[in-house]
Amino acid sequence: xxxxxxxxxxxxxxxxxxxxxxxxxxxxxxxxxxxxxxxxxxxxxxxxxxxxxxxxxxxxxxxxxxxxxxxxxxxxxxxxxxxxxxxxxxxxxxxxxxxxxxxxxxxxxxxxxxxxxxxxxxxxxxxxxxxxxxxxxxxxxxxxxxxxxxxxxxxxxxxxxxxxxxxxxxxxxxxxxxxxxxxxxxxxxxxxxxxxxxxxxxxxxxxxxxxxxxxxxxxxxxxxxxxxxxxxxxxxxxxxxxxxxxxxxxxxxxxxxxxxxxxxxxxxxxxxxxxxxxxxxxxxxxxxxxxxxxxxxxxxxxxxxxxxxxxxxxxxxxxxxxxxxxxxxxxxxxxxxxxxxxxxxxxxxxxxxxxxxxxxxxxxxxxxxxxxxxxxxxxxxxxxxxxxxxxxxxxxxxxxxxxxxxxxxxxxxxxxxxxxxxxxxxxxxxxxxxxxxxxxxxxxxxxxxxxxxxxxxxxxxxxxxxxxxxxxxxxxxxxxxxxxxxxxxxxxxxxxxxxxxx
Ligand code: NDP
Numbered sequence: 001x002x003x004x005x006x007x008x009x010x011x012x013x014x015x016x017x018x019x020x021x022x023x024x025x026x027x028x029x030x031x032x033x034x035x036x037x038x039x040x041x042x043x044x045x046x047x048x049x050x051x052x053x054x055x056x057x058x059x060x061x062x063x064x065x066x067x068x069x070x071x072x073x074x075x076x077x078x079x080x081x082x083x084x085x086x087x088x089x090x091x092x093x094x095x096x097x098x099x100x101x102x103x104x105x106x107x108x109x110x111x112x113x114x115x116x117x118x119x120x121x122x123x124x125x126x127x128x129x130x131x132x133x134x135x136x137x138x139x140x141x142x143x144x145x146x147x148x149x150x151x152x153x154x155x156x157x158x159x160x161x162x163x164x165x166x167x168x169x170x171x172x173x174x175x176x177x178x179x180x181x182x183x184x185x186x187x188x189x190x191x192x193x194x195x196x197x198x199x200x201x202x203x204x205x206x207x208x209x210x211x212x213x214x215x216x217x218x219x220x221x222x223x224x225x226x227x228x229x230x231x232x233x234x235x236x237x238x239x240x241x242x243x244x245x246x247x248x249x250x251x252x253x254x255x256x257x258x259x260x261x262x263x264x265x266x267x268x269x270x271x272x273x274x275x276x277x278x279x280x281x282x283x284x285x286x287x288x289x290x291x292x293x294x295x296x297x298x299x300x301x302x303x304x305x306x307x308x309x310x311x312x313x314x315x316x317x318x319x320x321x322x323x324x325x326x327x328x329x330x331x332x333x334x335x336x337x338x339x340x341x342x343x344x345x346x347x348x349x350x351x352x353x354x355x356x357x358x359x360x361x362x363x364x365x366x367x368x369x370x371x372x373x374x375x376x377x378x379x380x381x382x383x384x385x386x387x388x389x390x391x392x393x394x395x396x397x398x399x400x401x402x403x404x405x406x407x408x409x410x411x412x413x414x415x416x417x418x419x420x421x422x423x424x425x426x427x428x429x430x431x432x433x434x435x436x437x438x439x440x441x442x443x444x445x446x447x448x449x450x451x452x453x454x455x456x457x458x459x460x461x462x463x464x465x466x467x468x469x470x471x472x473x474x475x476x477x478x479x480x481x482x483x484x485x486x487x488x489x490x491x492x493x494x495x496x497x498x499x500x501x502x
Contacts, residue, residue: 031343031351033346033349033351034349034350034351035346035348035349035350036129036132036139036143036348036349036350037129038129038133038348040125040126040129041126041129041130041133043075043076043130043216044076045076045077046063046076046077046078047076047077047078047079047215047216047219047239048079049079049081049085049088049089049236049237049238049239050219050222050225050226050235050236050237051085051088051089051092051233051236051237051238052088052092052095052096052232052233052236053226053230053231053232053233054226054232055222056088057079058079058080058081058082058085059082059084059085059088060080060082060084062079062080062082063077063078063079063080064077064078064080064212064240064241065077065078066078066134066212066213066214066215066216067213068133068134068136068391069135069136069213069356069357069358069359069391069392070133070136070346070347070348070355070356070388070390070391070392070393071390071391072390072391072392075133075134075216076216078215078216078219078239079238079239079240080239080240080241080244081209081238081239081240081243081244081247082240082243082244082247083243083247085238085240085244086207086238086244086247086248086251087247087251087253089207089236089237089238090178090180090207090248090251090253090254091253092232092233092236093178093205093206093207093233093234093236094177094178094205094253095233096205096231096232096233096234097175097177097178097204097205097234099231100231100232100233100234101200101203101204101205101231101234102175102203104231105162106161106162106164106203107161107162109161109162109200109201109203110158110159110160110161110162110201111158112200112228112230113154113155113157113158113161113197113200113201114154114155114158115228116154116224116225116228116230117151117154117155117158118151119224119227119228120147120150120151120154120221120224121151123220123224124143124147124148124151125143126220127142127147127150127189127217127220127221128142128143128146128147129142129348130216130217130220131146131147131188131189131214131217132347132348132355133216133347133348134188134213134214134215134216134217135185135186135188135213135214135217135358136311136347136355136356136357136358136391136392137310137311137313137347137355138347138349138352138353138354138355139347139348139349139350139352140350140352140353141309141310141355146187146189146190147189149190149193149472149474150189150190150192150193152473152474153190153193153194153197153474153490154193154197155474156197156474156475157197157198157200157201157474157495158197158201160198160201160495161200161201161202164201164202164495164499167492167495167496168496168499168501171501171502172501172502173202173495173499173500173501173502174203174499174500174501174502175202175203175204175498175499175500176202176204176255176256176277176498176499176500177204177205177255177256178204178205178206178207178253178254178255178256179195179199179204179205179206179207179254179255179256179257179258179498180206180207180209180248180249180251180254180256180257180258181195181196181199181206181207181208181209181257181258181259182208182209182245182248182249182257182258182259182260182261182269183195183208183209183210183211183218183260183261184211184260184261184262185210185211185212185213185214185313185358185359186310186313186314186315186358186414187310188210188211188214188215188217188218189217189218189221191260192208192210192217192218192221194260194489194490195208195258195260195489196208196221196235197474198489198490198494198495198497198498199256199258199498200234200235201495201498202495202498202499204255204256204498205233205234205235205236206234206235206236207236207237207238207248207254208235208236208237208238209237209238209239209240209244209245209248210237210239211261212239212240212241212242213358213359214358215239218237218239219237219239221237222235222237242265245265246268246272249269249272249273250269250272250273250274251274252274254273254274254275255275255277256275256277256278256497256498257269257273257275257277257278257279258278258279258487258489258497259278259279259280259281260281260282260315261282262282262283263282263283263438263483263484263485266280266282266485277497278486278487279479279485279486279487279488279489279497280485280486280487281315281440281478281479281480281484281485281487281489282315282438282440282480282483282484282485283315283412283414283438283440283483283484284315284316284317284319284412284438284439284440284441284480284484285319285320285409285410285411285412285436285437285438286306286316286317286318286319286320286438286440286441286442286443286461287318287320287321287322287429287432287433287436287442287443287459287461288302288303288306288307288318288320288321288322288442288443288445288469289322289423289429289433289442289443289444289445289455290303290321290322290323290324290327290331290445291324291426291429291444291445291446291447291448291451292324292326292327293446293447293448293451294327294445294446294447294467295445295447295467296327296330296331296334297334298445298467299331299445299467300331300334300335300338301338302318302443302445302467302468302469303318303321303331303335303418304335304338304339304342305469305470306318306319306443306469306470307319307321307398307416307417307418308339308342308353308354308396308416309470311354311355311356311357311358311394311415311416312413312414312415312416312417313357313358313362313414313415314470315412315440315484316440316441316463316470316478317414317470318418318441318442318443318469318470319412319413319417319418319419320409320418320419320421320433320436321398321418321419321420321421322421322422322423322429322432322433323420323421323422323423324422324423324424324429325422325423325424328420328422332400332420335398336381339382339383339396339397339398340383340384340385342354342383342385342396343385344383344385344387344393344395344396345387345388345393346388354396354416356391356392356393357392357393357394357415358392359392360392362392362414362415363392363393363394363415365413365414365415366394366413366414366415366416366417367394369407369408369411369413369415369417370397370408370413370417372406372407372408373399373402373406373407373408373417373419376403376406376407376408377401377403377406378399378400378401378402378403378406378408378419379399379400379401380397380399381397381398381399381400382395382396382397382398383395383396383397394415394416394417395416396416397416397417397418398417398418398419398420399417399418399419399420400420402419402420402421403421404421404432404435406419409421410436410437412438426451426454426455429455430455430458430459433459433461434458434459434460436482437482437483438480438482438483438484439460439461439462439480439481439482439483439484440461440462440463440479440480440481440484440485441461441462441463441464441465441480442456442459442461442463442464442465443464443465443466443468443469444456444464444465444466444467445466445467446466446467452466452467460481460482461480461481462477462478462479462480462481462484462488463476463478472490473490474490474491475490475491476490476491477489477490477491477492477493477494478490478494479493
């Protein structure tokens with residue numbers, strides 16, 4: 001770190017209270033680069049599908065490139081899945097279900113899950129580096145958030161494997177059979193664990209399709225599963241694009257579909273599914289409400305975590321900020337100051353706060369929606385940071401003067417762009433918060449516990465955080481209302497989605 005001279009300024013607010021001193025970073029110092037080594041990661045030139053416990057070539061012999069979005073360099077070639085590959089994987093999963101997994105004692109199933117969890121912990125650094133390389137997220141997030149949560153999910157569900165009778169007292173729980181699982185690119189390994197761990201704990205076998213842009217950590221998980229000696233076919237991975245996803249979700253041999261992704265694709269899946277057991281975890285446009293009595297400095301950190309975490313590629317991101325009018329200017333001033341300190345760049349640098357946008361397509365989508373925001377009259381503000389010359393990057397940004405009718409107040413931008421609106425009364429905050437086709441998550445910032453309980457009770461959102469944001473726990477059910485989908489993942493409710501409870 002060079003030249004570490006900083007200055008603090010203390011001010012007295014309107015009500016006579018001394019405000020928290022502000023760190024004035026100015027241009028006096030900067031961080032030196034601290035890149036994480038990639039030596040720990042071994043990437044093959046080419047990957048097949050993982051079917052029946054083996055890596056196999058795609059039926060039609062086609063492969064596609066997966067790239068590092070921060071450098072635009074190709075990392076590996078990955079099998080392009082088609083209907084034939086999906087058929088093969090579903091067949092392998094069915095065989096494994098009948099021959100190994102369903103007849104196995106729940107206690108033994110649990111042992112396999114514990115083994116996988118421990119191996120994930122042992123390989124955590126390799127998983128974290130590979131996740132940042134293939135997906136663009138900062139290493140401090142993949143290392144400190146994604147991978148620990150992945151291990152937690154396997155540990156948590158390993159514990160449930162032989163206790164399902166206690167989860168639903170007085171009733172009998174039976175596995176559904178073969179689960180088809182389709183996951184997005186924003187939390188590749190974490191979403192794989194959210195899907196695979198409960199399915200296996202409940203006695204199902206799986207066929208999982210990762211997103212086209214982020215298959216590598218899921219393929220590394222397949223290698224780990226092979227090493228863990230899981231019976232062949234219990235977990236199958238078919239890589240590919242929407243074609244493979246559609247083949248899987250409409251397959252007649254599937255007993256359960258679990259999907260995380262866009263509302264548009266979720267609707268298509270619902271129409272084509274051949275099973276009634278479906279869970280859809282779709283988009284969101286979460287309100288993050290700041291009342292005037294909130295601790296504002298903490299609330300501003302909450303805003304940063306809510307919208308700039310993982311470049312804003314978060315279905316439950318707090319992308320609509322609702323600030324009480326009396327503190328709007330102060331919050332915006334603090335936010336403006338804070339975003340200038342966010343370090344944007346190399347995802348593998350341990351100091352990076354905001355990494356690369358996952359793909360060129362997503363970067364263009366963000367730009368398109370930002371243009372709509374400007375054209376419709378909202379005021380655009382952005383960080384002044386320098387961006388790397390190569391790769392897909394977007395500066396942390398926010399809009400003020402946003403109206404409820406603006407596109408950026410209604411559509412999921414899925415990038416580091418916040419829409420700020422105001423309210424005067426708690427009732428107005430709730431009305432505005434619920435004025436969306438989504439209902440996945442929400443945040444409330446206030447000093448008053450009673451206000452938290454009153455507000456969250458009035459909100460139509462699956463998860464509501466109070467004086468925090470984007471906190472996840474495998475024991476806590478996650479899922480949405482309205483166009484954010486249905487069904488829950490995590491907790492006892494998540495287990496129920498993989499069982500026939502009679
Ligand atoms: P998608 O919904 O297209 O992708 C999610 C998964 O579904 C991917 O594995 C994808 O494969 C697969 N898929 C695509 N088409 C089909 C289909 N017809 N049938 C079955 N599966 C399919 O999201 P996008 O990647 O296109 O992102 C678009 C927008 O969706 C984003 O800008 C964001 O707003 C939102 N989104 C929301 C997410 C959430 O967690 N709620 C996650 C990701 C995106 P492939 O990647 O290979 O195309």
